[in-house]
Amino acid sequence: MVSQLTTSERQYALVTLLLLGLGGLAMAAMGRGDPIAVHGYIVLLFAIGLSFVVMAGYYAPEPDKDRLSRYYDDPTRVGIVLSIAWAVVGMFVGVWVAALLAWPDLTFDQAWASFGRLRPVHTSGVIFGFGGNALIATSFHVLQRTTRARLPGQFAPWFVLLGYNLFCVVAASGYLIGVTQSKEYAEPEWYADIWLVLVWVTYFLIYLRTLARRKEPHIYVANWYYMAFILVVAMLHIVNNIAVPISWSSAKSYSVYSGVQDAMVQWWYGHNAVAFFLTAGFLGMMYYYLPKRAGRPIFSYRLSIISFWGITFFYMWAGSHHLHYTALPQWVQTLGMTFSIMLLVPSWASAGNALATLNGAWHKVRDDATLRFMMVAAVFYGLSTFEGSFMAIRPVNSLSHYTDWTVGHVHAGALGWVAMITFGSIYALVPWMWKREAMYSSRLIEVHFWLALSGTIVYVFAMWNSGIIQGLMWRTYNESGSLTYSFIDSLVAMHPYYIARAFGGLLFLLGAIVAAYNVWMTIRQSKLEAAQGKEDADIPLFARDAVQAGE
Amino acid sequence: MELEKRDRVTGRTTTGHEWNGIEELETPIPRVVFFFLGATVLFSLICWVLYPTWPLGSTFTKGVTGFDQRNLVTEQVAKADAERASAWAGKVETMSFAEIEADPALMQPVKEAGRTLFVDNCAVCHGVSATGGPGFPNLTSKSWLWGGEPEAIEETIKVGINSTNDDTRVSQMMAFGRDGVLAPEQISNVVTYVRSLSGAEGDAAKIEAGKEVFAANCVACHGDNAKGSHDVGAPDLTDHFWIYGGDVNSVYTSVYSGRQGHMPHWDARLSPLQVKLLTVYVHTLDGAPQ
């Protein structure tokens, strides 16, 4: 892969890694006794490790000019592999965390293994590690295909992909050693936050520069969504994470916001992280891989327009539905509730647009598990947005908030929508990327599909049950007008559902492992056959010419 | 400028663009979308008129209903209080403990309310079925520190034991070993003696020696026959119930390092009615698991 970089790009890489390494060294040296030092060493190791990779390929001959007539897909390939690796890790921790609530002593008395520290490893691992890598990988792929332009350079995409993974590693390792800001979905500390800003600005510039070089007059819908994802996440991240470190050599910082204002900022961020990370980004993915795999045109261009702008506008008002009945002034709650209701319309419009696109291709849905992943994802997207809008209604939220119902809703979206669309897209993308006709085994895709679907259903039903029971138990009054159940009563009632959830999650995890194996074997086969000199012979359409359609 | 193309399946025209093979149809937006958009906007408008919604610089629109979540919950709680008072709680407030406990119809709601209050507030220490745990007394044992009359129980709940309340009950088991009052040998003897009171086997000579130590040092609080004293909250040492455990080590620790249990006071957190409900609940626990 280094051999694809020009000499000057290799030099950029080394200089960047040198600077990064020095940064890590400074953190390690200045932060003695503080957890920031651990992160210093991690950064340093990361920089040294990558330097070796670059050095090893440093004297390889320069790539030929010919490359400019092809798309640049190396970062996409690596991104796919990283995404799957994070999926397995993140979901494994998810199953562990689920098991902890059924068998709390599975921490083995280790601080790092306690529920409160592992839970954010799970959430960050799956959302940022699995989801984020998939978004970066697919966005580079989709962007080039729909603009018929090659990425502007070969260094910046690596900076984005690997820099982003450094962020994820620092985040996850931080939670284990107790470094966290406690801001949900924005837990990493100030230095990781600043690093992510650098990465993200580069990501945005790549996007913008590629769009500027495009050979298609119009920007395709998928790119609207990817762009909204990049832009709004940048806005959210920067505003939510403003904090004052106690010193440059300490990991600890204090958020500039406090109390009720902080609550609103955090959930403005948190809700829209769902909207623009877990929704807009993946809608971008769906808008490319679903029509491509189905071989059908998008059902309605106009519907795309109103869904896109509806989502972009309405979502940003809805964050306060996480704060119903709290000390947040009620006027903000009314805004959050009403905009969440209106938000349902563009959400269903997107889901409907996706499903209607399958008209004329339903036989493929039946036979092709890859496409079925995407179809089911669209269904779960519709389901979880309906559920979300319903839960945003104040009286409904009074029951669901604080309970497992929220967790059920989250995973209907996360497993049913985010993970399914990602797996579907990866199954479509991997053969294209590794010049294979198809995945190693379509049987295994089928197996994965059923594991994922049944896992999701078990998980979500368990949590609906436990959540609603929990919520009802907390508010049930007996005839004499006093509370019927104590908190501990509700805790005891949760036990069977926590076991069921762990089981459902295990099924889902097994599916992800099957996917990892299938992808791995596809990649291996590709290499084997390349070695046997059969390269490209009967493999359709690797864009030799960047103007060629087909992938 | 763009060529018109038609989709074979639907017969609709496409927009004329194509991105790496993906096309889009010119399907008009289905009516139903506008219908739902209208409906949700209408719903929102109604909410905005009825409830506080729009910020206006330094204030916000209050909504025509004047609805406020804080006032509402305050009213609901007050209303529930009033309903309970007229249904049964009023009687609890005015009647004596004996009268309440003699009234089965009244005891029904009292026990229901009492149990939830107990499990939400007391069970972390005394256990869901009030049978206690290491360091926390069993309340079903009938072996009371401060007396088993409802008035005594009520007082304990209100002011606590060794709590931060100004009127707290105060009790302390001295640290005979740590403070050097007794020699290790004496402690060992008195421990053997104390354990023998509830039937534990022990060396007869040690028991005899321990008995003397006891008479000299312990009777002031635990009483001549070691039956405890409700005046200083000293436990009965002759029954099978132990707060801190009846094995040699635990009893030795009790005597060597002393004990000072801490029972929080509840007069600031719970209302007089709630304290009374709990008193009756605790007083009528029959010892059987709940």
Next chain:
Amino acid sequence: MKEFFHRKIERNAIGFVVAIVAVASIGGFMEIAPLFTIQETVEEVPDMRTYTPLELAGRNIYIREGCYACHSQMIRTLRDEVERYGPYSLAVESKYDHPMLWGSKRTGPDLARIGEKYSDAWHVAHLINPRDVVPESVMPKYGWLMRNELRIEDLGEHLAAQQTVGVPYTQAMVENAVQDARGQASPDSNAAAGVAERYGEATHVRAFDGDPSRLTEMDALVAYLQILGKLTDKAYQQAATAEAE
């Protein structure tokens, strides 16, 4: 017409970017900015006090261990919550919380008013092994809190950073932070007097973990738990006035 407009904007990447940023900024601005300008958002309370250095250190342990993943600190304006946990939470009660810890999941009970509900000894026993005192519990064990010495040498920096973000710590508080942390957990030491002097007579000065000779993470966390809901009396006063009416 609209179609035409959209076709145009689709052809202009910069225009599209600007449009997205503009459309996406409105909602947040309308909801966040007024929270700083509308006075009644946060109640005016004269008796509101700040966390002592020890309590702040405990709060940071609460954050570090992720207790907020299971415990809310926000009693909602709902009858059952008020009857179970106490008066609903007021905005002012988390006024000095950078960041707030309202939480979003109640795997365990709400802790907004846990302060002084139970004894220090109970908290210690519970944190070391929750199932020793509550057999039904699924809370993790936190035995290391009792083993780890509390890190206090940088508490002055913590208070100074808090000052920067607007918490009214005095210069004396910042300068004495380390000493005050020690003093609050060893009531018989010389340092204890200064704590009450700087933070008020009502401040808890006790050997929270039962051992005045060591300053452990347990001391800090228990000190923090025991102050939850006690920084101001406003919520209880409000509830009492409402009852009187």
